[in-house]
Amino acid sequence: MKNEKDPTKIMAELLKSGATMLAEICPVEGCNLPLFKLKSGEVICPVHGRVHIVKTDEEARLVFTQVYTSQILEKLEAYTLKTIDSLLNSSDVDPTDLIKWLEVLERIQRLKTKK
Ligand SMILES: [Zn+2]
Numbered sequence: 001m002k003n004e005k006d007p008t009k010i011m012a013e014l015l016k017s018g019a020t021m022l023a024e025i026c027p028v029e030g031c032n033l034p035l036f037k038l039k040s041g042e043v044i045c046p047v048h049g050r051v052h053i054v055k056t057d058e059e060a061r062l063v064f065t066q067v068y069t070s071q072i073l074e075k076l077e078a079y080t081l082k083t084i085d086s087l088l089n090s091s092d093v094d095p096t097d098l099i100k101w102l103e104v105l106e107r108i109q110r111l112k113t114k115k
Pocket of ligand 1: 031045046048049
């Protein structure tokens with residue numbers, strides 16, 4: 001047996017040190033202990049220590065949106081390039097069409113560099 005501390009004791013110590021108990025539970029499977037927010041702002045599990053969690057729904061949405069947006073931009077860029085390519089391969093290119101797609105491409109690239 002390792003010198004495992006009693007989680008409830010650690011939790012009591014955390015509370016004494018000014019940490020606050022959060023409504024969220026530890027994301028480690030089978031743990032289910034409440035997470036604590038330290039004065040430093042760090043969020044920890046009494047047993048697992050610092051755990052990577054997103055603190056709010058807002059934050060979760062943000063992470064999700066960033067991943068999702070970059071995936072969509074990649075797809076959009078590939079599609080735009082393909083479209084421009086096929087425009088160039090067609091026998092009579094409509095310049096306004098080409099400009100339209102180049103504008104789309106420019107916007108995509110601007111969005112990609114924004115982060
Ligand atoms: Zn835990």
